[in-house]
Every structure is written in structure tokens, then in C-alpha cells.
Amino acid sequence: QVQLVESGGGLVQPGGSLRLSCAASGIIYSIYDMAWYRQAPGKQREMVAIISNTGSINYADSVKGRFTISTDDAKNTVYLQMNSLKPEDTAVYYCNRRQATMIYWGQGTQVTVSS
Numbered sequence: 001q002v003q004l005v006e007s008g009g010g011l012v013q014p015g016g017s018l019r020l021s022c023a024a025s026g027i028i029y030s031i032y033d034m035a036w037y038r039q040a041p042g043k044q045r046e047m048v049a050i051i052s053n054t055g056s057i058n059y060a061d062s063v064k065g066r067f068t069i070s071t072d073d074a075k076n077t078v079y080l081q082m083n084s085l086k087p088e089d090t091a092v093y094y095c096n097r098r099q100a101t102m103i104y105w106g107q108g109t110q111v112t113v114s115s
Helices: none
Strands: 002-007 010-012 018-026 033-039 046-052 057-059 067-072 077-082 091-099 102-105 109-113
Touching (some): 002 091, 018 091, 018 109, 057 067, 077 091
Antiparallel strands (some): 046 057, 067 077
16 A cells, blocks of 8 residues: 655746655555646646656646656655646646556645736
8 A cells, every 4th residue: 555645736826836746655666657647627637747767757748848757766755846837737736656556646736826
């Protein structure tokens, strides 16, 4: 079993920055994918960024060049640095970890981009 705890959400003005963190605890495998998803009101949950233990990274087209995903394996933590935020980035952001055949989700953290 794995527990994921997100932090770092909040209210920010357009053009601002936030950094989300997601700490994993429990039974941690060295082979994994960790990702950030988001879900805006009335919309489906979408993948924002994903990183594997090999260092492979992919981003949604809508965040390329603005968001950066990274990990600290010593802390079992994944980060999402979000720059140049736009109102359309407003959503609940969820952390996701896949290892072995299991998928785990965090509880979500609200990000609101508004003036």
C-alpha cells in the first residue's frame, strides 16, 4: 500500500508561479511512474506531466514550456513547478503513482489562477 500526500496549491495571479509537491510513503518500489493530473469543474481529469524512474518525461501540450516535473527519489517525492500560470490552469491537481500493477492517487490540491 502507498499513500500520497500533495501540498503547495493555492491562489495565484495570472503569470505567477506555484510548486506542487507529492510525498509517497508505504511500500515503495524503485520501478515506477509518477504523474500529475488535473480536473477542472465540469471537465474530465487530464494528465499534465509524467516522469518515470528512468527519467523519461512527458507533458501535456497545454503546459509544455511552462511546467516542469521532477523527483527526489531519496524523499520519494515528485514536484510540479508551474510557471506563467493562466486562468485555464485552474483545477484540482492530483498526484498519481504507478508501481507493479497498482495505481495510487493523492487527495488532490486546489490551484486557482485569478486576478
